[in-house]
Amino acid sequence: MSDFLFGGTRIQFGEGKARRLGRETLALGFDRVLVMSDPGVAEAGVLAGPLDSLESGGIDYRTFHDVHPNPRAEEVVAAAAMARDFGAQAVVAVGGGSPIDAAKAVAVLCTNGDDVLRYEGEERYREKPLPVVAVPTTAGSASEVTGWSIITVDRRKVGIGGRDLYPRLTVADPALTLSLPREPTAHGGMDVVTHAVEAYLSRRAHPLSDALALGALKLAFRFLPEVAKNGRNLLARGRMLEASIMSGQAFASASLGPVHALAEAAGGVYDLPHGLVNALFLPRVLRHYAVGARKRIEDMVAVCDAPGPTGFSTAVEDLAARCGLPQSLSLEVGPGELEAMVSAASRDQGEGPGDLSPEEMQKILLQALARDPAD
Ligand SMILES: [Fe+2]
Secondary structure, eight states: OOOOOOOOOEEEESTTGGGGHHHHHHHTTOSEEEEEOOHHHHHTTOSHHHHHHHHHTTOEEEEEOOOOSSOBHHHHHHHHHHHHHHTOSEEEEEESHHHHHHHHHHHHHHHHOSOGGGGOEESOOSSOOOOEEEEESSSSOOGGGSSEEEEEETTEEEEEEOGGGSOSEEEEOGGGGTTOOHHHHHHHHHHHHHHHHHHHHOTTOOHHHHHHHHHHHHHHHHHHHHHHHOTTOHHHHHHHHHHHHHHHHHHHHHOOOHHHHHHHHHHHHHOOOHHHHHHHHHHHHHHHHTTTTHHHHHHHHHHHTOSSGGGHHHHHHHHHHHTTOOSOOOBOOOHHHHHHHHHHHHHOOTTOSSOOOHHHHHHHHHHHHBSSOOO
16 A cells, blocks of 8 residues: 545534534634525525524525536636625535535635636645535535535636645535436436546555445445435435545545546536536546456446446446436537547546547547537
8 A cells, every 4th residue: 555645524424414514613613604505506495404504503604606517717706705705714515516616716716816727736825715614415526525626717627626625524414415306416426436436447546545436336336326216215315425425535535537537628618517428438438448457447347246347338338328318419519629628638637547649539529429429
């Protein structure tokens, strides 16, 4: 076992834990917070419980609901202005990956200024960001246990990372995920699968990340089809939230690979759901690795009962299909878009077992996204 850095977030997990949010936030020493959320969470009524808890905990708050999927720079700049005016001591995110990512960026902007691009990369801010408290309402992004925030700037996804961006506290209450519709549930679930697979195949994988990645993969193969079919199954929702946290802890330490590089590139250009593009790219990248990463793929086959290493990519495809996701899209992919995606994905392919050439990326992007996938 070689050196590694592991974890950073205190996690409170279980049904009903969201009711303790106010008390726990106050215990951290914060009584003025900005709450970040998105329109879907607010409309689904999921925000009401956490806000009640903050109120009864004696916490003064302002809410910012205008975070959209693939959060944009202008949204976090606006939220940071609100947080500064209000004198927020911390940022509380209630929602999926987008509000949690946005909250982390707001935390950086509040103490360092509004130029989002200045913080691209790891530890690029000077002043300590505001602390973040995360209350996930989806199982997928795992942003609630990582130190990364992904923000879209001019159709490009920009990663802002650092030790201070691990949420100080995550309150993971599976009951908050019960009302999530089938489609985003499936997207989130395939994000969990992709995190687990990429963490397990990573060159920086280590025994702790391996155990978490395989554990998460096993849970996701078992419970994702169930939550996609029957979203009110609290036990299955809880197991998927566990899987999300486990896969997140695995990749936060072991890193990700080219599937996420392609997904961030495509998500930036086409504003597509992150989990959906992962589901489209993962089996195609796995086929590319079938020989070079055979032993590691066999380990994953063993935990999720997939039929043989060459069948693992098909098993992943079948899992996505059982959740109602398409095998490909039919977008108009022009040469300009293709070039932008290849260039963005090539910039940093992460820690996969082998890098993809620009030609291989182009082929995968066209097969997964294009109406006429000539290659
Ligand atoms: Fe992801």
